[in-house]
Amino acid sequence: MPLLQVKNLKTYYQTARGYVKAVDGVNFQIEEGEVFGLAGESGCGKTTVALSIIRLLPPGGRIIDGKIIFNDKNILTMSEEDIRKIRWKKIAIVFQGAMNALNPVIKVGDQIVEAITTHENVSKEDAWKRTEKLFEMVGIDPSRAKDYPHEFSGGMKQRVMIAMALACNPQLLIADEPATALDVIVQAQILKLMRELQRKMNLSMMLITHDLSIIAETCNKVAIMYAGKIVEYADTKRIFRDPQHPYTRGLINAFPSIRGPKRKLISIPGTPPDLLNPPSGCRFHPRCPYTNDKCKKIEPELKDIGERHYVACHMSW
Template sequence: MALLEVENLKIYYFTREGAVKAVDDVSFSVDRDETLGLIGESGCGKTTAVFAIMRFVAPPGRIVGGKIIFDGNDIITMSNEEIRLLRGKGIAMVFQAAQNALNPVMTVGKQITEVILEHERITKEESWERAKRQLELVGIGSERVKNYPHEFSGGMKQRVMIAIATACNPRLLILDEPVTGLDVIVQRQLLTLINKLRKELRLPIIFITHDLSVIAETCGKVAVMYAGKIVEQASTVSLYENPVHPYSQALIRAYPSIKGEKRGLKSIPGAPPRLINPPIGCRFHPRCPYAVNICREEEPIFRKKNGHLVACHSIK
């Protein structure tokens, strides 16, 4: 059994206008030596899906169905105390725009020791030693342990966030858009760090991003999400070389690259649907160039093609 198994997960937000199906019947798994990339446009439900793994979904949102099995236990049915112990220790998460998530009036060292003291029975002195080691681990000198967040640049703050997230040796790390909004050089330095940590700590990672090239540099396996659903899952290399689902194909064709010949790019017509009232049948059909009648009527199920799991009617 894989480390994390998400099965038929459904998360709806109950608003006055009706239920927004943010995550609708999503399944994926992460094994002990895997890096899974979740990719999709904003509003496709990728952040909501991983929020459920940490049980962060709050009203008006609700997990209405499915299972999240982490190391044999179902997260959805855990007690609040069990969840508290799990967060930070079992699964840790670095949030989107994490640079702004640091407490501005607390030294970074204090913020690292907080997590450690919460989960482990060690003395304060030991926890400060650990905090220093954590800073060294992410490439910041231990002498900066008494610095405040404003003394760090954006990329350095993100490093501190990673130091906090890995402080208690979690068994799964979730990174939600960790490099978005950072400059390319800083971005590259962070990706190198993430790859190094993954190898050194043998840490499975779920990597959420809207950026195809970031996935290409970090993840072994990818799940493409569209309008609350996963439409294709495959190994990264195979997905980039032979995308099967029309949405994956379109996404890759819309992405400019700096390497090689300058090639023509194609935008995807239209915009993602509103999830309060998603299209009937395949959710991508209004934007799909290959849509036929069945796509407008029936939801496609997952089928295997070239080792990819794809939800598209075009596969027989």
């Protein structure tokens, strides 16, 4: 039984102009101890998937269909009280841009203590001891727990956010672009730390990124998302060895570090569609070099092409 199963998830945002179909029929699962990558260009719905899993959507956001089964229970039909028992304790999240959300006037250690005491019935002293251990775990001298956020570099703040997410010993950690705002060297350090913690704690992880080189180095499995849908899903090695969907191929072409620096980079022409009015048929068809009439009219299903490699493309060969 997988730890998490997302089935036919649809999450829309109600806006003055209509419904933004941010996530529109998404399926995937995460096994225990697995690192699952969710990749795709900006605006394709990655964060919305993450926020749906913990049911923390911004105003206007609504899950309109689907199931999210975690440890055999459907998160989407749970009471607010039951979801609160799971959020942070079982499923924790490092939000996109989270390091800038630390409260500037509270010592970082106290912010973690507060996170712990809000979710667990422990004394402040014990929570402080745990915070010091968490600091060690993420590679920060525990004495720094008494410092304020402005005394930390970006990389250190991100380590603090990871410590905060791990504070209640979750089963699943969702990390939404955990390294994106950092320079390349610090990015590599953060990802190395996450890999180490994942192995040490046998964490299941969902790593969200637009950067396929991060997926290649970190994830066991990957789902490629485009315009609110998953277009390809397989083992990471398989995706990079044998990408099937033209969008996946385009994304792989757009990243230099995966197959060596000598290849000419070709970016995908155009931009992702407005999800208020997504294109008919295959949502990628306006940007796809292989488009035919069928692609314009009929939406391709996500099909298993063998060895649990799934592709949603009429041309998949």
